[in-house]
Amino acid sequence: MAEGGSGSEFTLDSIRKSLIRQEDTIVFCLMERARFPMNSALYNQSLDLVPGFSGPLVDFIVQETEAVQAKAGRYVNPEENPFFPDNLPPSLVPNYNYSQVLHPGGASININKAIWDMYLNQLLPLFVVAGDDGDYASTAASDLSCLQALSRRIHYGKFVAEIKFRDAPHDYEPPIRAKDADELMKLLTDERVEKMVKKRVEKKAIVFGQDVSGSNNTDNKHYKVDPSVVARLYDEWVIPLTKRVEVEYLIRRLN
């Protein structure tokens, strides 16, 4: 884990602390994206805005950014997963010594296609206003921050699954051997924690997203991102996708 440096403290508690910290990043990223209108030309399949590149402008920007970040070693970090993994250049820099706590099978899990689809088609329309201000470069940069923050959080399920397995191998081994995904899903689910997570992210959207003025009057009716959308994001997508990563990881854990 890069989180916490050496990774010497690898416990369910430390992993959950990281998930809590990542909530802050996600809420702030969404608030940044909400500054721009939808700018749908950025996502249009048939508008070839870049000479020599066929596809939406957002694909071009994300692919090119990921290529630079790959050369700088971003994807050597087991926490990071690219959205366009095909033909990524190798890292050109000396490797940072990330602690290797995951089972090697975890490296093949990448559900970014589902995250991309959820973010662009379902989430964005819920929290950005309609319209086009033409500032596609800033909008795409902000989309990429959101996508990377969501991807990191969701793929953190690999670390959660590893620690859950290490804490109770005798519970997990039989359903893993039986490839029983439903039983694994039941074992790893903690409804009390999920409820807390959803409440907390809604509260963070309220606290971080209110307009703060110099006077004592805070405008509590206007938030930068609707807190109920943040709660829904976690309820419908972030937690279920994290659990999907956990199950996929566990299924491979004894290979």
Ligand SMILES: O=C(O)C(=O)C[C@]1(C(=O)O)C=C[C@@H](O)C=C1
């Ligand atoms: O904290 C855990 O135990 C997790 O597995 C993470 C998480 C989540 O995505 O927030 C997912 C499944 C559990 O039911 C509770 C929470």
